[in-house]
Amino acid sequence: MQALGIDVLFKGINMQRLLGGLWISLRISLIAVAFSIVLGLIVGVLMAGDNPVIKSVTRVYLEIVRVMPQMVLLFIVFFGTTRVFGWNIEAEIASIIVFTFWGTAEMADLVRGALISIPKHQYESAAALGMEQGQIYRHIIIPQTLRRLIPLSINLVTRMIKTTSLAMMIGVVEVLKVGQQIIEANRKSSPNAAFGVYACVFVLYFAACWPISMFSKYLERKWS
Amino acid sequence: MELLRWDVIQSYLPLYRDAMFLTLRIGWAGIFAAVGLGFACALIRHFKVLILQNIVGIYIELFRNTPLLVQLFFLYFGLPRIGLEIPAEPCGVLGLALLGGAYMAETFRSGLEAIEPIQMESALSLGMTRQQAVLHVILPQAVSISVPAFVANVIFLLKETSVFSAISLMDLMFTAKDLIGLYYKTLECLTLLVVFYLIILLPVSALGSFLERRLRYAGFGD
Known part of the structure; x- marks a missing residue:
């Protein structure tokens, strides 16, 4: 075990520290996902509408998010705003802002996709049955949209968790950074710690994301 | 005081250009390897090759x-500790290929699975050979079904190259961070960063939208 550097994980409170780091990552992604879902629902409904101004503005927004690496956005918010406006944004807050900005676009696109995937005859048939506008949405459109939307938005959670690993690059002390610190601190006593610790971080991310993506796959199969 | 200093931008340009070539080189090498790996994995999963399909399944999920x-x-800091040292650039390509291979495999597989058996049967009953049926009936449909997800994967992988700076590859991100740290010309550095990523990604995104529109004819009757 010494040779693989796995012993380091069981020394002192190293494992707790790693789990604490993972919790920081999860907290950032859960907060960002919560904001993204709410904002994404609003933007997505607007995008599915007919207003040409809103449509072109949201298209530009979506395209920016589509082509800009999240890391570039992180740098802009973290370093750029300090320089231009003199704001001193905490790294964790900056990550939440950026991931929300990114997640909202993703969510909005999912909402728009789900909304326009409902065939027109669903509206017409419901109207032909004598339903009112409110009833059509409540009983016909929204349940079908949600069935398409929920598995995809659960998937967004795993993508968000994976993306939070980038927060380390602007100085958030999350699981990867904690791993680095542990390796540094044990450089003398177990020089091979890098293998064991990074393998452990790998497994921790997998343990966090895999059940969620399995659940989303299960829902997708069940509801399709 | 003006917002952006052009002389600074001009003096940084060559550095960014070199960094962009590095990003492009590693990015495309990784993506080509990912397509090959993904295609192989998709075939293994689709035709349920013994044992290999389980290994591929675990790899994809991981x-x-x-x-x-x-x-x-x-790959870069852990593996050398058990005697497997990979230089930074091949390591970047390998990492991108492994990540991309898993995504591409799922994309290709869902493309293959979307083709119903009746397509093959009809082609055969029209007198086509199996080879002709695959070439003229199955693959064209599978490809056009996969294109949007494939392009999304390519864009995703090109964006992911931005983490290469973490294993000390001098890519765009590394250059920007380095220059900000050295001279505090934050705004110029960030502007150049955005411009160069746009140069890399906008053509791919535009080509993707074009292909998507061009290939939609395969969606019969929708």
């Missing part, structure tokens, strides 16, 4: 559910 940054740290 790499789809972990971030590239963590994978690279493991």
Whole structure:
């Protein structure tokens, strides 16, 4: 075990520290996902509408998010705003802002996709049955949209968790950074710690994301 | 005081250009390897090759559910500790290929699975040979079904190259961070960063939208 550097994980409170780091990552992604879902629902409904101004503005927004690496956005918010406006944004807050900005676009696109995937005859048939506008949405459109939307938005959670690993690059002390610190601190006593610790971080991310993506796959199969 | 200093931008340009070539080189090498790997994995999964399909399944789940940054740290800092040293550039390509391979495999597989058996049967009953049927009936449809997800994967992988700076590859991100640290010309550095990523990604995104529109004819009757 010494040779693989796995012993380091069981020394002192190293494992707790790693789990604490993972919790920081999860907290950032859960907060960002919560904001993204709410904002994404609003933007997505607007995008599915007919207003040409809103449509072109949201298209530009979506395209920016589509082509800009999240890391570039992180740098802009973290370093750029300090320089231009003199704001001193905490790294964790900056990550939440950026991931929300990114997640909202993703969510909005999912909402728009789900909304326009409902065939027109669903509206017409419901109207032909004598339903009112409110009833059509409540009983016909929204349940079908949600069935398409929920598995995809659960998937967004795993993508968000994976993306939070980038927060380390602007100085958030999350699981990867904690791993680095542990390796540094044990450089003398177990020089091979890098293998064991990074393998452990790998497994921790997998343990966090895999059940969620399995659940989303299960829902997708069940509801399709 | 003006917002952006052009002389600064001009003096940084060559550095960014070199960094862009590095990003492009590693990015495309990784993506080509990912397409090959993904295609092989998709075929193994689709035709249910014994044992191999289980290994491929585990590989796909492992790499789809972990971030590239963590994978690279493991490959670049972890593996040398058990005697497997990989230089930074091949390591970047390998990391991107492994991540991309897992995503591409799922894309290709869902493309193959979307073709119903009746297509093959009809082609055969029209007198086509199996080879002709695959070439003229199955593949064209599978390809056009996969295109949107394929392009999305390519864009995703090109964006993911931004984490290469973490294993000390001098890519765009590294250059920007380095220059900000050295001279505090934050705004110029960030502007150049955005411009160069746009140069890399906008053509791919535009080509993707074009292909998507062009290939939609295969969606019969929708």
